[in-house]
Amino acid sequence: xxxxEKYRTRVKELLANNSVKMVIGYKQGSTAxxxxxxxxxxxxxxxxxxxxxxxxxxxAGYLVTEGLLSDEKRVGIFLRPEGIRSxxxxxxESQLNTEQIIIFGxxxxxxxxxxxxxxxxxxxxxxxxxxxxxxxxxxSDALLYRIDQMNTEExxxxxxxxxxxxxxxxxxxxxxxxxxxxxxIVDSNQPQWINTSSHTLGNFEWNIVxxxxxxxxxxxxxxxxxxxxxxxPLRFINARMAQEVFESFDxxxxxxxxxxxxxxxxxxxxxxxxxx
Amino acid sequence: MAKIGVFICHCxxxxxxxxxxxxxxxxxxxxxxxEVSVEYKYFCSxxxxxxxxxxxxxxxxxxxxxxxxxxxxxxxxxxxACAEAGLNPYLCEIANIREQCSWVHTDKDMATEKAMDITxxxxxxxxxxxxxxxxxxxxxxxxxxxxxxxxxxQAALDIANAGQEVVLVERExxxxxxxxxxxxxxxxxxxxxxxxxxxxxEAAQHPKIRLLTYAEVEHVDGYIGNFxxxxxxxxRYVDIDTCTGCGDCMTxxxxxxxxxxxxxxxxxxxxxxxxxxxxxxxIPVIDKTSCIYFKNGKCKTCMKSCQINAINFDMKDxxxxxxxxxxxxxxxFQVQNTAGYGEYGYGKYPxxxxxLQFERLASASGPTAGxxxxxxxxxxPETVVFIQCAGSRDPSKGVRYCSKICCMYTAKHAMLYSHxxxxxxxxxFYMDIRAAGKGYDEFTRRAIExxxxxxxxxxxxxxWEENGKLMVRxxxxxxxxxxxxxxxxxxxxxxxxxxxxxxxxxxxIGIAYDEYGYYNEAHLKLRPVESSTAGVFxxxxxxxxxxxxxxxxxxxxxxxxxxxxFSKEKLEREPVVAATNEITCAGCWGCVLACPYNAIEKKDIxxxxxxxxxxxxxxxxxxxxxxxxCVTFCRSNSIDLAGFxxxxxxxxxxxx
Ligand SMILES: Cc1cc2nc3c(=O)[nH]c(=O)nc-3n(C[C@H](O)[C@H](O)[C@H](O)COP(=O)(O)OP(=O)(O)OC[C@H]3O[C@@H](n4cnc5c(N)ncnc54)[C@H](O)[C@@H]3O)c2cc1C
Ligand code: SF4
Ligand code: SF4
Ligand code: SF4
Ligand code: SF4
Numbered sequence: 001x002x003x004x005e006k007y008r009t010r011v012k013e014l015l016a017n018n019s020v021k022m023v024i025g026y027k028q029g030s031t032a033x034x035x036x037x038x039x040x041x042x043x044x045x046x047x048x049x050x051x052x053x054x055x056x057x058x059x060a061g062y063l064v065t066e067g068l069l070s071d072e073k074r075v076g077i078f079l080r081p082e083g084i085r086s087x088x089x090x091x092x093e094s095q096l097n098t099e100q101i102i103i104f105g106x107x108x109x110x111x112x113x114x115x116x117x118x119x120x121x122x123x124x125x126x127x128x129x130x131x132x133x134x135x136x137x138x139x140s141d142a143l144l145y146r147i148d149q150m151n152t153e154e155x156x157x158x159x160x161x162x163x164x165x166x167x168x169x170x171x172x173x174x175x176x177x178x179x180x181x182x183x184x185i186v187d188s189n190q191p192q193w194i195n196t197s198s199h200t201l202g203n204f205e206w207n208i209v210x211x212x213x214x215x216x217x218x219x220x221x222x223x224x225x226x227x228x229x230x231x232x233p234l235r236f237i238n239a240r241m242a243q244e245v246f247e248s249f250d251x252x253x254x255x256x257x258x259x260x261x262x263x264x265x266x267x268x269x270x271x272x273x274x275x276x
Numbered sequence: 277m278a279k280i281g282v283f284i285c286h287c288x289x290x291x292x293x294x295x296x297x298x299x300x301x302x303x304x305x306x307x308x309x310x311e312v313s314v315e316y317k318y319f320c321s322x323x324x325x326x327x328x329x330x331x332x333x334x335x336x337x338x339x340x341x342x343x344x345x346x347x348x349x350x351x352x353x354x355x356x357a358c359a360e361a362g363l364n365p366y367l368c369e370i371a372n373i374r375e376q377c378s379w380v381h382t383d384k385d386m387a388t389e390k391a392m393d394i395t396x397x398x399x400x401x402x403x404x405x406x407x408x409x410x411x412x413x414x415x416x417x418x419x420x421x422x423x424x425x426x427x428x429x430q431a432a433l434d435i436a437n438a439g440q441e442v443v444l445v446e447r448e449x450x451x452x453x454x455x456x457x458x459x460x461x462x463x464x465x466x467x468x469x470x471x472x473x474x475x476x477x478e479a480a481q482h483p484k485i486r487l488l489t490y491a492e493v494e495h496v497d498g499y500i501g502n503f504x505x506x507x508x509x510x511x512r513y514v515d516i517d518t519c520t521g522c523g524d525c526m527t528x529x530x531x532x533x534x535x536x537x538x539x540x541x542x543x544x545x546x547x548x549x550x551x552x553x554x555x556x557x558x559i560p561v562i563d564k565t566s567c568i569y570f571k572n573g574k575c576k577t578c579m580k581s582c583q584i585n586a587i588n589f590d591m592k593d594x595x596x597x598x599x600x601x602x603x604x605x606x607x608x609f610q611v612q613n614t615a616g617y618g619e620y621g622y623g624k625y626p627x628x629x630x631x632l633q634f635e636r637l638a639s640a641s642g643p644t645a646g647x648x649x650x651x652x653x654x655x656x657p658e659t660v661v662f663i664q665c666a667g668s669r670d671p672s673k674g675v676r677y678c679s680k681i682c683c684m685y686t687a688k689h690a691m692l693y694s695h696x697x698x699x700x701x702x703x704x705f706y707m708d709i710r711a712a713g714k715g716y717d718e719f720t721r722r723a724i725e726x727x728x729x730x731x732x733x734x735x736x737x738x739x740w741e742e743n744g745k746l747m748v749r750x751x752x753x754x755x756x757x758x759x760x761x762x763x764x765x766x767x768x769x770x771x772x773x774x775x776x777x778x779x780x781x782x783x784x785i786g787i788a789y790d791e792y793g794y795y796n797e798a799h800l801k802l803r804p805v806e807s808s809t810a811g812v813f814x815x816x817x818x819x820x821x822x823x824x825x826x827x828x829x830x831x832x833x834x835x836x837x838x839x840x841x842f843s844k845e846k847l848e849r850e851p852v853v854a855a856t857n858e859i860t861c862a863g864c865w866g867c868v869l870a871c872p873y874n875a876i877e878k879k880d881i882x883x884x885x886x887x888x889x890x891x892x893x894x895x896x897x898x899x900x901x902x903x904x905x906c907v908t909f910c911r912s913n914s915i916d917l918a919g920f921x922x923x924x925x926x927x928x929x930x931x932x
Contacts, residue, residue, distance in 0.1 A: 070888075093864040094891070181912035183860040188913050191926035213911045264870040264909055 003115045004051040007078070007104050011046045014076060020102055023076035024062050026055040037062065040076075051078065053108040058221035060086035061177035064095050076102040081116070081131060082221040084124045085254025086177040089217055091121065092259050095180055098122065121257055132252040144236055159237070163203040165230040168196060172234055173210065175227035178217045185209060211237045216245040216262035217253050278309035278403045281337040282395060283328055285319040285344035287374055292317075294378035296388045300343070303392050307399055311335050320350050328354065329361035337363065339402040343371040343395045364407035366851070366919060371398040393932050400931030404924045408851040413898045415501035416601035417842045418443065422493055422785075425453020426472065427816025427827040428606035429479045434835035436484035440842050443598060444479060445507060446489045450555035451476045453608050454817075457538060459638035459646070461824060462688045463719040469554060469641060476556040488596070490561055496785050497874070499899040500811030501601045501847045511591040513562040514548070519586040521558035525578035526550070534566050536643070540633045542651060543643030548578045548587075553641060562587075602811050602838040605785060605795060606831065607778070609817040612667045612675065612771040620666065620768060621739045626652040627746060628739060628766045631685055638692045648696050650765055657700070657764030660693055661748045662686045663736050664706040667771030675771045675792070680821040682769035683710045687720040689767060690729035702729045703761055705736050705750050713825070732759065739766055772821040786873065787812055795819050805833045809873070810901065813837050852902035852919040854895045861892040861914040867906035868893060875899035876906060 007025075014020045027038035027048045035055045039062075040046050060083045062068075063075065079087065084105060091098045098121040105116030105124060118124050150158060170186070173179040186194045186206060194209060195202030218238035225234040245251050249270070251262040282304050286292035297315040305313035312331050318324050319342060331337065340363070342354050347370040355365035373391040381387040417440055421432045424446030432444045450456075456476075458468035480487050488507060495506040514525075529546035536543040538551040545551075547567040550560045568575040569589060579587040611632050614622040621628045627650045629637075640646040650657055664686050668679040683706070690702040709731070711717040723729040736750035745762045752759050774793035775781070782789045787807040788796040795814050798806040805813050813834035816827040841847070856867075858881065868876045879894035895906075895915070907915045916922055 093866065095862075095864070181860075181862045183912055183914075185911065185913045188860075191923050193913075193922075193926065260869060261864075261866050264866040266872075 003106060003113045004049065006115065007051055007106075008046055008049050010104070011040060011049065011076060012043055014102065015040070015043065015046065019074060020076045021071075021073040023049075023078075023102075023104070024059050025049045025076075025078040025104070026051065026057075026059075051106060051113055053111045053113060055106075055108075055113075056080075056222070057226070058083045058086060058177055058219075058223050060090065061175070061180070061223070063087075063101065064090060064177070064180045069096055069100055072100065074100050074102055076104060078104045078106065080107055080221070081105070081124070081127060082219040083177075084116075084121060085128060085219040086221065087121045088128075088254040088257045088259065089178065089219070090180070091257035092254075093261065098257050125256060128252075128255050132255060143233060144239070147236060159207075160200065160204070162232045163207050164200055166198060166203040166207060166232060167230060168198045168203070168206065169229060171227040171229060172224035175223040176214070177221070177223070178214055179210075185213075207232075207234075207237070211241055214238045215241040216249070216251050218242050219254050277338075279311040279335060279338045280309050280399055280402060281312040281328070281331050281335065281340040282310055282314075282399065283319050283331075283340065283342050283344075284313070284315040284373075284395070285324070285342065286315065286317045287345060287378075288317065291344070291374050291378045294381055294384055294387045295373055295391045296384060299388055300391050300395065304343075304395055304399070307396055309403055310399060311337060319344060320353055325353070325357045328357050332358065332361035332363050339363075339367040339369070339405060341369050341371050341395060341398045341402055343373045343391065343398075345374040346370070346372050346376075366408040367402065367405050369398045369402040369405065371395040397928045397931035401924045401928040404921070404927050406918070406921075408918055411849040411851050411853065411897055412846045413499075413501050413849060415842060415845060415847050416503075416599045417441065418598070418600045419602045419604060419838050419842075420445065420493075420503070420505055420598065420600040421604045421606060423453065423606035423608055423816070423818065424448075424451035424476075424479075424487075424489065425606060425608045425816060425827075426455040426475070426824055427608070427818075427831040428453070428604070429475050430828045430831035431604045431606060431815050431835045431838075432479055432485050433475070433482065434832050435838055436479075436482045438835075438839050439484065440839065441484055441486070442482075443486045443488065443507075443600065445491050445493055446487075447492045447510075448551060449490050449512070449549075449559075449561045450551050450557070451479060451487070451489065452552075452556070454632075455824060456552065456554075457540075457632060457635055457639070459635045459640070459642070460688065460692060462684045463713070463715040465688070465691070467640070469639070473554050473556075476554075480556045487557070489557060491596075493781075493784060494595070496603070499873070499875075499896075500809075500849075501841070502898065503600045503603060503811065505598050505600060505603075507596045507598065509594040509596060510561075511593050512559065513564075513587060513589055513591050514560055515586045515588060515591075516557065516559050518584055519559045519582075520584065521550075521560075522583070523550075523560075524581045524583065525587065526560060528577050528581040530575070530577060531566050531568060534563065539636045539643045540630065542633055542636050562589075602813065602841050603785065604813045604815050604831075604834045604838065605787065605807065605818055606815040606834075607775055607781065607818040609772045609821065610775055612673075612773045614666065614768055614770050616673055617666060617768070619738050620663065620736065620766065621741070621746070622768060625739070625741055625746060625766075626650070627657070627764065628768065630768050630770045631682065631689065632770075634689050634767045635685075638689070638696070646696070648693055648765075655764070656697055658697075659701045659703070659761070659763045660690075660765045660767060661736075661746070661761055661763040662689060662702065662704040662767045662769065663748075664704065664769045665735075665771075666768035668769075669707065670771075673771075675773065677792075677821070678710060679769075679772040680710070681772065681823045683708075684713075684716060684719065684823065686767075686769050687711075687723040687729065690723050691727045694727040694729070702727075703748075703763070704729055704731045705734055705748075706731055707733070707735070713823075734759075772817065774818065778818070785809070785812060787814075805830055805837060811841065849898075850902065851897075852917065853897040853900040854902065854904070854906055854915050854917045855897075856893045856895055857914040857916070858892045858894070860912050861910075862912050863891045863893070864911070865893065866909050866911075867915060870905050870909045871900075872903065872905060873899055873901050875901070 011023045023040040026035040029036040033054050194205045222235045301313045301315045358368045359365045371394045419442050421428045421444045432442045436442045455472050461468050490510045492508050494508045497504045525548050531547040535541045536545040548560045548562045564570045636642040711720045732752045734751040734753040738749045748761045778793035797804045815831040815834045881889045
């Protein structure tokens with residue numbers, strides 16, 4: 001509550017002196033424990049801001065809405081540490097300029113909300129570096145633990161079964177802050193590399209391609225699997241890719257806005273002598 | 277409507293023995309869009325090509341497929357035939373039914389089936405091929421040669437003598453490289469300085485050569501025919517145009533005890549110095565790290581001693597920007613640091629030296645004026661042990677390869693020693709004697725037979741000091757016995773290794789290198805002097821260990837490649853280049869970073885009122901090498917490669 005009030009006041013302050021044109025935060029959702037995005041442009045809207053442990057969605061994706069940042073005015077946004085990492089990646093991929101973004105950082109443990117020090121993406125680098133040092137415990141999630149124990153065939157069967165439910169609604173893509181392409185590869189039909197019908201092959205193609213496109217970019221915010229109407233635990237595939245990339249290239253997505261995209265960059269310590 | 281001609285080649289028996297070509301031709305004749313489907317013994321022959329041309333003209337074909345050997349063999353041949361028959365050469369595809377089919381299968385029926393699949397898939401592709409026009413790029417007729425060792429000098433002279441401009445860049449204060457350090461050279465024992473110095477002078481005075489010493493290449497941009505390079509002229513603190521090379525400054529400099537790099541630490545030099553007496557240019561530089569003035573702001577003795585005021589302590593590094601059309605990399609090698617060989621006592625015992633140090637001792641212009649003397653006490657050694665492969669062919673020390681020159685120079689050292697020290701005894705520990713080359717085996721035989729070198733086949737396990745002698749313990753594997761030799765001097769034939777900065781430097785130029793840092797050739801056998809980047813060539817020991825004859829031969833070969841490039845005003849390039857789709861590009865710039873040839877630029881798109889609408893990626897077709905890296909990277913599928921478009925590849929895959 002204290003953080004919520006503090007941030008409400010700060011939002012009003014910034015709006016009052018025209019430092020931001022809008023703040024993206026959370027408000028009460030359709031049920032008691034759901035929160036939905038709120039786009040604050042006025043004092044009245046600022047009073048609707050909610051900040052508690054139910055604010056779990058990663059709002060970073062709204063920043064790359066076409067045209068939002070093109071007037072070079074500043075926008076404020078409520079972000080968890082994963083969200084701040086998303087901002088760094090978006091900046092590294094030239095989708096936004098971090099100077100335009102005022103961050104209301106927060107994290108939760110249990111029901112408690114704590115404010116993070118800083119307002120610009122760069123202010124949080126110490127925090128992100130410390131996250132890189134201690135990755136979350138695998139055993140903390142029962143399903144992830146179970147997947148990890150499977151052998152290759154079992155894991156393949158597991159995902160095949162999960163993907164078989166996919167209805168190709170692309171909600172995962174819409175929810176993911178990293179899926180900002182103007183035209184996604186699935187929407188390209190000349191030629192149609194990925195089958196659009198929801199059969200096993202097409203579903204596999206889609207979900208695996210998306211996993212590859214997120215390799216070294218996913219921050220594990222979970223937007224995708226919360227969005228999935230058929231409850232496919234999507235973030236675990238992406239988490240696995242992130243782990244592989246971390247182990248092979250010591251790359252932890254979103255540490256800074258100058259971090260080079262792992263699959264596009266070449267380092268003399270890489271095991272291959274050439275990018276090809 | 278597609279009218280495709282399919283020409284099925286027997287390749288003598290190569291294809292016909294495993295693929296039923298008659299059946300194949302009949303089946304393919306049924307495929308939609310195929311107008312002509314014929315077989316012949318050798319389509320690559322003259323009559324074969326004529327029949328292809330005739331079929332194109334007679335049937336107004338819109339595309340052809342040659343079902344034959346790998347496109348590496350004859351794609352160019354058949355494209356040319358197409359062009360002669362009036363069909364755009366990029367409407368010709370090769371279906372490889374030899375390397376990928378007949379040569380690797382035994383069952384004729386199944387091989388025939390597979391040949392049908394391969395051919396059909398190419399028919400589907402060629403139906404979607406577009407007419408492409410070769411790209412023309414202008415050529416700047418000026419070459420950059422990096423490295424002023426024998427290889428760089430030779431390449432520069434060859435190009436300049438053919439009338440083209442050369443810029444020769446050497447990072448040290450003088451030209452010469454390692455050859456200037458050598459005493460006499462195998463297999464003819466001519467004096468290295470005597471044959472090298474005239475070359476250095478010729479290069480420096482050549483009207484077509486611009487010599488930049490004490491200079492380094494900072495940055496390379498551009499592409500074949502059109503490179504842009506930035507060169508840093510390190511400040512010498514001596515004005516190169518006024519200095520007469522009198523040397524007064526060097527005699528006056530109070531700092532006299534700096535270990536001389538050129539003499540491998542066996543001699544001393546001053547803080548203002550030329551590396552050696554015959555330096556080209558004969559203009560000193562001030563070594564900032566040892567000069568007293570740069571340490572505490574006092575001294576300038578040299579400046580006072582200079583009669584013509586050529587010394588200027590305020591000099592700053594300068595930059596020169598140049599346009600060049602071709603680059604020859606001739607940055608040479610280093611000898612391996614022997615510190616890793618604790619067991620041989622290098623660095624611990626002053627009389628354990630490297631082969632290069634021995635060269636300096638044996639050189640008439642060296643620190644001992646050509647006398648072989650021990651550094652410890654200045655005495656003439658009576659017994660010298662040479663240890664070959666000290667570092668080479670030793671995976672545990674990180675060098676698996678053979679340095680190629682050590683067998684020869686060790687034999688040379690033994691000879692020089694026996695010529696200079698009568699009655700001296702030499703022992704050479706070796707693994708194998710590798711003396712392949714004109715006059716080389718004769719040379720090593722001479723060392724054994726005339727100069728009494730005693731060769732011991734085996735490795736040395738330890739060198740230690742006892743009563744003023746160096747004790748060398750090894751094994752004579754031919755006798756199967758351990759041996760201990762009392763020596764006065766031990767010479768290590770240390771491995772040749774790439775320059776320590778070779779990998780970083782390769783990245784500046786944009787060429788590939790191997791696990792050690794030697795620069796990779798485009799093809800080990802067929803394109804040994806071209807690098808992986810068009811317009812960049814290799815010469816000398818930067819590519820692999822080489823002796824002088826090999827370095828010179830490769831330098832001349834590179835020069836001839838450069839001259840061939842300069843023989844035309846414009847360059848024709850394959851039009852297989854990438855292009856971005858500016859509408860769908862998300863502007864992530866991943867491709868910009870991924871492109872190994874720096875061919876992709878950022879481009880701003882404005883609307884009619886000049887407002888920035890978006891920023892996208894844009895490929896420079898002059899730079900693009902058509903490697904396809906960007907195509908595989910782009911997540912939004914916004915890049916396509918001409919000649920291998922998504923549509924074409926998709927059709928090809930679906931045709932299988
Ligand atoms: C002990 C010993 C004895 C030998 N004896 C013989 C012999 O008797 N006969 C024989 O045929 N061969 C002999 N060789 C081999 C011979 O030295 C080499 O074949 C020859 O020097 C190779 O010439 P190079 O021009 O390729 O390289 P180098 O001589 O190494 O010249 C390279 C030049 O490039 C310069 N350079 C490096 N990097 C840069 C940069 N980034 N920018 C600008 N300049 C740069 C260096 O300063 C150097 O001047 C011997 C070698 C050794 C070690
Ligand atoms: S893939 Fe899922 S978990 Fe990863 S960044 Fe996107 S939405 Fe978040
Ligand atoms: S959100 Fe779920 S159902 Fe929808 S496309 Fe993604 S994986 Fe498939
Ligand atoms: S990778 Fe694709 S989307 Fe990204 S800048 Fe290049 S062309 Fe555009
Ligand atoms: S194909 Fe793409 S990555 Fe390859 S050289 Fe051309 S632009 Fe660069």
